[in-house]
Amino acid sequence: MHLCWTLALMMMVLVCVTEQQVNYRRPTRVGVTCCKEVSRGRIPPEVKLIGYRHQNALSPCVDAIVFYTEKDKYCSDPTARWIQFRMKGLNEIED
Secondary structure (H helix, E strand, O other): OHHHHHHHHHHHHHHHHHHHHHHHHOOOOOOOOOOOOOOOOOOOOOOOOEEEEEEEEOOOOOOOEEEEEEEEEEOOOOOOOOOHHHHHOOOOOOO
């Protein structure tokens, strides 16, 4: 009889623990996609840019002008002298 009570108690504990795990929700992982470094090098004139946006420095991201093409993005140093020239005529992309 003692064995039955012990088994019943163990089953109840197992059910309670399992129920707790069913209700547990893992936190959603948010990936960081930003420029973590920039280039001072010029983007070649033959590269067709479609827009740009300014990225503020908020760790791990750095201050950057992000130029976009149809398929790629270029992380550029906002203090580089050629930046203003390449921004002319491009639309600023909003997040």
